[in-house]
Amino acid sequence: MRYIIIGGSAAGISAVEAIRSIDQTSSIELFSGEGTPFYSRVLLSYYIAGAITKEELHFRPLEFFADNKVNAHLGQRVSQVLPESKSIRMGDGREYPFDRLLIASGSSPKIMEVPGKDKKGVVVMRNIDHAQEIVNRVEEMKTACVLGGGLIGLRTGYALSVRGVKVKIIVKSSHVLSQMLDQESAEMIQGTMRQHGVDIRTGRDAVEIVGKESVEGIILDDGERINCQLVVIGKGVQPNVDFLSSTQIKVNEGIVADETMMTSVPDIYVAGDVAETYDLTTGRTSVNAIWPCAFEQGRVAGLNMAGKKAKYEGSFRMNSLDFYGLPVISMGITRIDGNGFQQFQKKTENTYRKLVLRDGRIVGAILVGQVQKAGILATLLKKRVNVSDIIPLLMSHRLNFAELLPLTQQNRERFNEVEYRELSQRPLASRR
Amino acid sequence: MKVIKVDPEKCTQCHTCDLWCGIEIGSEKKELNNAIHEKPQPVPRVYVEGNNFPLHCRHCEVAPCIDACPNGTMRRDPATGLVYVYEPTCIACWMCVMVCPFGIIAPSPSIHVAVKCDRCRNMEYPICVDVCPTKALALEEREEGATWYGYAPKRSY
Numbered sequence: 001m002r003y004i005i006i007g008g009s010a011a012g013i014s015a016v017e018a019i020r021s022i023d024q025t026s027s028i029e030l031f032s033g034e035g036t037p038f039y040s041r042v043l044l045s046y047y048i049a050g051a052i053t054k055e056e057l058h059f060r061p062l063e064f065f066a067d068n069k070v071n072a073h074l075g076q077r078v079s080q081v082l083p084e085s086k087s088i089r090m091g092d093g094r095e096y097p098f099d100r101l102l103i104a105s106g107s108s109p110k111i112m113e114v115p116g117k118d119k120k121g122v123v124v125m126r127n128i129d130h131a132q133e134i135v136n137r138v139e140e141m142k143t144a145c146v147l148g149g150g151l152i153g154l155r156t157g158y159a160l161s162v163r164g165v166k167v168k169i170i171v172k173s174s175h176v177l178s179q180m181l182d183q184e185s186a187e188m189i190q191g192t193m194r195q196h197g198v199d200i201r202t203g204r205d206a207v208e209i210v211g212k213e214s215v216e217g218i219i220l221d222d223g224e225r226i227n228c229q230l231v232v233i234g235k236g237v238q239p240n241v242d243f244l245s246s247t248q249i250k251v252n253e254g255i256v257a258d259e260t261m262m263t264s265v266p267d268i269y270v271a272g273d274v275a276e277t278y279d280l281t282t283g284r285t286s287v288n289a290i291w292p293c294a295f296e297q298g299r300v301a302g303l304n305m306a307g308k309k310a311k312y313e314g315s316f317r318m319n320s321l322d323f324y325g326l327p328v329i330s331m332g333i334t335r336i337d338g339n340g341f342q343q344f345q346k347k348t349e350n351t352y353r354k355l356v357l358r359d360g361r362i363v364g365a366i367l368v369g370q371v372q373k374a375g376i377l378a379t380l381l382k383k384r385v386n387v388s389d390i391i392p393l394l395m396s397h398r399l400n401f402a403e404l405l406p407l408t409q410q411n412r413e414r415f416n417e418v419e420y421r422e423l424s425q426r427p428l429a430s431r432r
Numbered sequence: 433m434k435v436i437k438v439d440p441e442k443c444t445q446c447h448t449c450d451l452w453c454g455i456e457i458g459s460e461k462k463e464l465n466n467a468i469h470e471k472p473q474p475v476p477r478v479y480v481e482g483n484n485f486p487l488h489c490r491h492c493e494v495a496p497c498i499d500a501c502p503n504g505t506m507r508r509d510p511a512t513g514l515v516y517v518y519e520p521t522c523i524a525c526w527m528c529v530m531v532c533p534f535g536i537i538a539p540s541p542s543i544h545v546a547v548k549c550d551r552c553r554n555m556e557y558p559i560c561v562d563v564c565p566t567k568a569l570a571l572e573e574r575e576e577g578a579t580w581y582g583y584a585p586k587r588s589y
Contacts, residue, residue, distance in 0.1 A: 014499075042502035046523050052503075056521060059504045292500040292531060299499075320526040327539055329530050371539060375496070375532035401534045402440075402481030418575060419490040419533070427437040427570035 001026040003305060004088060004096060006078050007104030008032030009041065010291055011272025011298035013060055015102050018302025020068050028070045029096055031088070033105075035075035036128050038064060042291050044131040045152075048138070049159035057128070078105075083247050083265045100267050100305040103244075103255060104298060107237035107273040107289055112147060116209030122231045125156045134160070137230060141165050144230040145218050147206050149176035151319060153234020158323050160230075161198050168199040168226055170206055170218070180319055180330040184345070185352050185366045192326045206231075237289055239274040252276055254287040259311050261301035269305055271297035278314040280382060281332035281363040288315040318378060320371070329374040332356065332364030332381055344395050353395060360388040373399045380404075383414045433513035433589050435574045436488050436551065436561060442568035443484035449560035449569065450476035450486070456559045457552065472542035477549035478560050479536065486560065486569060489536050489549040491515045493587075497528035497537060506546070509553060513589035516550035 003019060005012045008030055016028060039057040046052045065072045080089040087097045109124035116122070121137070123130055138160070146157040149171030161167045169176065175186035190200050201220070208219040209231055217227040239254040250256045250264035254276035257263065261277075263270050273289035275297055293315045303310035318331035333356050336343060342357040351369030355362060355377070362381040367374050376399060380387055385407060393399055408415040409424055451464075458474030459467035467474050481487045495515050497506045505521045506528050508514070522545040529537045529546065538547040552558040561569040 040502040042525070042527075043523065046525075051523060052521075056503065059502060291502055292496070292527065295499040318530060320530045322524055322526060322539075325541060327526055327529075327541075329526065331530070371526060371529055372537070373535035374530050375537070376535040378531055379533040399535070400479065400481035400487070401536075402485035402487055405482075405485070417493070419492050422435065422437060422574065423487075423490070425437065426439045426441075427572055 001306075002097060002099045003028045003102070004098035004100075005030045005102045005104060006032075006081075006088070007102075007106055007272065007274075008034065008037050008072065008074070009104070009106055009272065010059075010294035011104035011106075011275075011301070012102065013038070013064070014295045014298030015104065015269075015271060015302035015305070016064075016068055016070055018299045019306045022303070022306040022308055024069075028068070029073065029098075030065070030070050031073045031076050031078050031090075033075070033077040034127060037072065037074055038062065039128050040291075041127070044125065044128065045155035045159040047131055048134055048156060049162040051162075054128075077243075079243055081244055081247055081249070081268070083249065083268060086267070098267075100269065102269045102271060102298075102301055102305060103249075103263070103274060104270070104272045104294075104301075105240040105243070105274050107239050107287075109152075109233065110235045110238050112233050112235045114147075114206055114209060116211065116215075117233070119209055119211050119215050120213055121211070121215035121229060122209055122233065124233050125152050126237070134230065134232070138163050138165065141229045143168065143226070143228040144232060145170060145206070145226060145228045146232045146234055147218075148234035148236070149173060149200075149202075150179065150234050150236055151177060151321065152237075153232060154323075155321065156232050156234065157198060158193070160232075161193075161196065165230075166197070166199075168201065168228070169193075170204050170220065171200065171202045172205045174202055176200060176202070177330075178335075180317070180334060181328070181366060182335050182354065184347060185328065185330070185334075185354070185368050188352060188368050189323060189326065189328060192324050196324050237273065239276075239287055239289075241274060252285065256285060257297070257312070259313075260304040260309070261297055261312050262304065269301040271301040277312065279316055280314040280384065281316045286315075288317045290317065290319060292318070313382065316381065320374075326350075326369065327367075327371045329367045329371045330365070331374070331378055332362070333358075334364045334366050344391060346395055351397075353397075355391070355394055357387070357391075360386040362387055362394075370397055376401055376404065383411065385411045385414060433491065433574050433587070434551075434571050435491060436558060437570050437572050438486055439568045439570070440482075440484045442566045443480070443486060444566055444568075445480060445484050446565065447480055448563050448565055450478050450480055452559050452563045453478050453549075472540075475538065475540070475547060477536075477538075477547065484568075486564075487534060487536060488551065488560070489515060490534055491551065492533070496531035496533065500527040500531045502527060510588050512553060513587065514551050514553045515548075516553060517546050517548060519545050522546055 356364035
């Protein structure tokens with residue numbers, strides 16, 4: 001068997017581990033457009049903040065490829081996939097044949113069409129080079145503007161603020177993180193960030209980036225000019241699918257995966273930010289470009305590629321952040337549009353809890369301040385069990401797993417992993 | 433691998449397990465009278481939940497917390513199968529908290545690391561099992577054939 005993996009981040013590495021757990025001998029060729037392996041994209045803002053070193057960005061040791069007998073081609077972009085001849089082609093024409101292929105090519109930042117976007121000091125935040133560029137400029141920076149109120153932009157802004165840079169965040173929507181939070185929870189974050197000197201302008205957009213060669217400032221849609229030395233564009237990401245244009249592989253927003261993480265073409269699999277999977281909360285397929293999904297999808301893809309039947313239940317969007325000691329976790333559908341939803345909210349001065357249900361099942365949640373039990377809600381969401389009888393418990397800070405044991409026993413077929421089963425069994429010593 | 437099993441019928445909600453966990457695992461001084469004065473306050477890794485159910489980390493066969501951890505801070509000991517936090521590299525992102533099915537990973541606001549039960553992996557025997565006066569806790573071998581995604585992961589432990 002010859003395996004080829006396109007992409008060397010979470011999904012690709014996870015697939016290598018899954019393949020090697022079954023097949024220790026076949027060849028694995030891994031191609032990555034990036035020269036630096038094993039760094040964690042999720043942590044780049046921590047690097048900018050100075051909280052970790054470049055070495056601490058690694059999520060696997062540098063010997064990983066050698067230890068797993070992977071032939072890695074770093075800094076080499078695949079230009080074409082040729083399903084008919086079961087091979088891939090590089091920019092220089094070289095071809096490599098495969099028996100099973102995994103596409104884990106990730107995503108790229110969306111470009112924002114604003115005059116002046118090509119000036120020096122306008123950056124996107126996606127890879128280690130972008131982060132390094134920001135770090136190199138941080139000393140000479142007084143003010144930085146972040147365009148967009150998404151998670152990447154906000155994290156970058158937070159990191160710069162921690163480094164002592166004056167940060168202004170320009171958000172088109174009525175609040176930050178509009179993909180993952182509702183107004184109430186977003187305002188708690190905005191309040192905390194403003195207390196720490198971050199200037200957040202909601203309902204505003206930048207119409208021009210001004211300066212000679214380098215950025216000197218931005219002009220807002222109300223005519224205001226803000227002087228700054230750095231502009232971070234954080235307008236979201238899009239899957240890297242351009243090299244598949246001439247193939248039969250089905251692409252919507254991302255590459256469409258079936259429940260074994262195979263694409264519409266046999267022997268070609270997909271995982272990570274480039275994959276479009278069944279979304280457990282919406283019932284439609286969508287791209288949920290987050291680290292835990294990439295890892296899980298990579299494993300399922302790898303197992304199937306190596307001949308083990310494994311099933312991917314589906315994905316859902318979730319994320320966790322902690323700015324200035326205020327933890328926030330959000331998952332699934334958090335702002336309801338349309339009928340058939342139920343929502344429950346509870347707010348205190350420092351905490352907020354919201355639960356969104358459809359047909360008695362959790363499809364979304366937000367936790368602010370007290371987040372320890374978030375994973376319980378995520379598990380109930382994933383297992384799609386009816387929770388209408390236990391809403392008061394779920395909405396309480398008293399929420400705990402032990403009180404959910406009866407529910408897991410009623411839904412034994414969904415909670416069939418050993419970890420759940422053994423909690424319902426008495427220890428041997430106590431059986432009579 | 434060995435896991436801690438619970439008999440709720442024997443648990444009298446006396447909290448001896450979490451008290452001793454807090455002292456032995458959570459504190460610097462390892463002695464009650466001194467531990468209660470420590471700052472930050474020592475925290476236990478076992479929670480007596482509901483009325484009578486002491487809950488620990490279950491050391492999942494396919495651990496969602498290890499998948500979600502973005503820099504390899506959440507690790508599995510290959511010899512014992514136990515899942516633990518390598519504290520020096522924890523960056524307090526709470527991704528593990530977000531996915532723990534049992535809600536037993538605590539995002540510590542005072543020391544900025546994820547805090548959870550490692551089943552006393554550096555000790556001969558888990559302290560909570562040792563001190564439980566009614567033997568509601570027991571250390572037992574986990575059954576074979578655990579599956580996730582319809583697949584049983586290979587064990588080295």
